[in-house]
Amino acid sequence: MTGNRNEESWPVGILFSQTGVTAIIEQSQLNGALLAIDEINEAGGAAGRPISPIILDPASDPVRYRTMAEELLGSLQTNVIFGCYMSSSRKEVLPVVERYNGLLFYPTLYEGFEYSPNVIYGGAAPNQNSLPLAMYLMDNFGSRFYFVGSDYIYPRESNRVMRNIVRQGGGEVVAEKYVDLSAGPEDFAPIIQHIAEVQPDVVFSTVVGTGTVNFYRAYHEAGGDGLQRPIASLTTNEAEVAAMGNASAQGHITAAPYFRNIVTRRNMDFLARYQAKFGEVETVTSACEAAYFQVHLYANALRLAGAGNTDQLRSVLRGAEFEAPQGRIKVDPDNNHAYLLSRIARVDDQGEFILEREASRPIKPDPYLAVPALNDWANTPVWIR
């Protein structure tokens, strides 16, 4: 690392955990960001300079995200960070980027109720994924929900939103269970037994990280069948499906803006380049795609602003659009969140997510929607398929 990298390149901090409980998904985000950086640099960089990533590993520990963000924005003299998966880590980094007037690109779905001029949000807000998922589940499976989640801020808030929607639809939440972030198969055993006893129509999981693989596997081994009583999630993705195995994943449902097997020219190109760089596409997820398009948004902003200054970047990022693998996305100038596609897919016997429903146009992000209304047609897209 050279001391005067600022003059010849755009240094950016990369804060994705390569170790710890959320390593699978954050490694996927890291890959997405690195692929985009390669593409940009191979094409001559942005505004004449390459982007040079400073990659740190916070090891899934929220406090380390904060200290590393301080290091990046302080002594390492970057003003841009791509990073964070869990809300608890974002909440640690947020005051740091605000104090240094830096920019955090956050490529992860989350529970909403936040806006900072120093954060560009790239993942789905509840109105873009929870609401469509709940509608789909109640249309197809019934309205008795069983909630299982990891014990931290995102699952609890996400369940609050889901509970409100389920109640509006005349359904009920028959149980709400939380496990530790590092939960193993034995921690899920009593929950799975309880599920078999109370016979809900659907299980809604906000378990994240390695717990996801443990949960789905334990469910399968205890005789749980995704085709009969699916586990629905907003986070379970291609990388986790690959880790848990096809048999454990079959029949389960995820709502996300992007799935790997979307058949568009743009996505094919993206996957081909990912394959060339990493030798596989198993680790491509919606969070990876978000990290990928956010780096491109940043590079485009550098080109437009001709400078890397936070205030100038922010002003051109607002309203910025990009042809992402999921489709055309746009940064909402009102709230720094993104207009995203909404898709629901179900895992088949080959471990592939097969689309079940798809919004016909991107959905405007509404991060402060406390109670998404089932009959709120103003914001409901037309569903195809």
Next chain:
Amino acid sequence: MTGDEGIIERLRGLNALVLHPRDGDAEELLLQLNRIGCRAQAVWPPPKVDADPVDIAFILVQEKPLESILEYLERQSTRPSLIGLAGYESPSVLNHLISLQVDSVLTKPIRPSGVLTSMVTARRIWQECRHKDRLISKLRSKVENSQKLNDAKLILMRLHEIGEQDAYRAMRQQAMESRQTVTEVAEAIIQSHSLLTSLVSHRDFDADPGPD
């Protein structure tokens, strides 16, 4: 469902008004109110005529009270929830916050985070005050009514030399027949009694001093 949850759910339906000069602070506040999803507008100087009723008002608070804001507040039949926008924490500003009876405060410069919290706090305090005001006036009239009932009962008991229960029964009977409330009957008894007493008092009648 708790009342607290209702406050958050209903925030979006609120009509918000920002009475603050159009500067960066007002702009930041308005943007955040729009993000939250409130119908919000900023007006400066404060309007002389009111348009829609306002549920929550953000008002500039300085060292000395602004006549135009005081006039605005006095005109409102239902006082909106008030959030003071204060630039300093000097004693005169603080005094002004007290005298305006704001429900919550935002200190400048306005940042997006904190606006929602101050609104929720203000609504809770405002709701609680309204609830307590209503409760107090209800209790007050109840106390007054029961005082009247007692006075009227005593008058009937002395006049007709009957017991307490008979006196009450008589009043209730009268109330039903004349389609009035028992309190109205009691008031009529007290009034006519005091009239009769004053008519005869100059003749050294041993008058009942009557109620205060």
